[in-house]
Amino acid sequence: MSKFGVLVMGPAGAGKSTFCTALIQHLHNNKRPCYYVNLDPAAEDFAFEPDIDIKDLISLEDVMEEMGLGPNGGLIYCFDFLLENLDFLTESLDTVTEEYLIIFDMPGQIELYTHVPILPTLVKHLMRGSLNINMCAAYLLESTFVIDRPKFFAGTLSAMSAMLMLEMPHVNLLSKMDLVKGQVARKDLKRFIDPDVGLLDDDTSRTMEFEQTPGDSDPLSAKNVMGGSSFHRLNRAVAQLIDDFSMVSFLQLDAQNEDSVGAVLSYIDDAIQYHEAQEPREPKDEVETDMGYDDMDR
Numbered sequence: 001m002s003k004f005g006v007l008v009m010g011p012a013g014a015g016k017s018t019f020c021t022a023l024i025q026h027l028h029n030n031k032r033p034c035y036y037v038n039l040d041p042a043a044e045d046f047a048f049e050p051d052i053d054i055k056d057l058i059s060l061e062d063v064m065e066e067m068g069l070g071p072n073g074g075l076i077y078c079f080d081f082l083l084e085n086l087d088f089l090t091e092s093l094d095t096v097t098e099e100y101l102i103i104f105d106m107p108g109q110i111e112l113y114t115h116v117p118i119l120p121t122l123v124k125h126l127m128r129g130s131l132n133i134n135m136c137a138a139y140l141l142e143s144t145f146v147i148d149r150p151k152f153f154a155g156t157l158s159a160m161s162a163m164l165m166l167e168m169p170h171v172n173l174l175s176k177m178d179l180v181k182g183q184v185a186r187k188d189l190k191r192f193i194d195p196d197v198g199l200l201d202d203d204t205s206r207t208m209e210f211e212q213t214p215g216d217s218d219p220l221s222a223k224n225v226m227g228g229s230s231f232h233r234l235n236r237a238v239a240q241l242i243d244d245f246s247m248v249s250f251l252q253l254d255a256q257n258e259d260s261v262g263a264v265l266s267y268i269d270d271a272i273q274y275h276e277a278q279e280p281r282e283p284k285d286e287v288e289t290d291m292g293y294d295d296m297d298r
């Protein structure tokens, strides 16, 4: 038997830390031990004190001050530093026994999940190195995005990008469900759980915005860029890509409701166990980060 872990990811403000707190509380209530790892070098207030805190190794504030970097470049610097000092994680995680669920609370900068190979390297170390942790990713997307469908598809694309990049068991969560219940009809909500491109066609609230003003031929005019037909075509192409891959579906999460947290945990447990039962796969070749830190804040 090997160790178990969940990597809690998603854009800024999606509810990652709140979910981690609710998960830890739920595990406590059910007398299941857990081990909390904060990997957000900017996180400050915790409901439960982390067992490992990246800030004991490096903090975003110090990096931004000392290196003169912005928040995105600074974050990438912190993660590069973590990758150079993986013993910081390994030494503590080595001592964690198999009955613990290891919860990794990640930062919200979207760059980390989409176009730098830092996370795959970290995941590879955790899953395939000597630690041999059986991991599942939990990717959170705010359910209030369903009100703004292009935003919802953009978020769904980032979830898909993380799935493709990390190649690990993956559970996508529509978080903050308490905020949309009552605002979105149950049958409409179902269409966001398994997103299909038709959602954009039915988006009557935005149809007006997508119509181009007759005679407005400047493709870069504010109206055309923000709400014009090219914007609509781009959204449709993104939605079609997601539809074609047919990879992303969501579970609903209301972190304030313990039954909801328990149901999500069951999926995570199942995903981990299913993966454990499969043959181990060959690791991918390591890839180097090819972006400068300054580029991240442009």
Ligand SMILES: Nc1nc2c(ncn2[C@@H]2O[C@H](COP(=O)(O)OP(=O)(O)OP(=O)(O)O)[C@@H](O)[C@H]2O)c(=O)[nH]1
Binding pocket: 010, 011, 012, 013, 014, 015, 016, 017, 018, 019, 040, 043, 107, 108, 109, 175, 176, 177, 178, 179, 253, 254, 255, 256
């Ligand atoms: N109503 C409601 N609010 C929530 C829920 N989960 C989180 N929030 C609120 O959303 C805000 C952001 O939540 P966090 O848990 O800090 O989000 P995060 O993803 O960790 O944010 P970053 O660390 O900045 O990336 C906070 O004000 C939370 O109280 C939820 O299930 N329901």
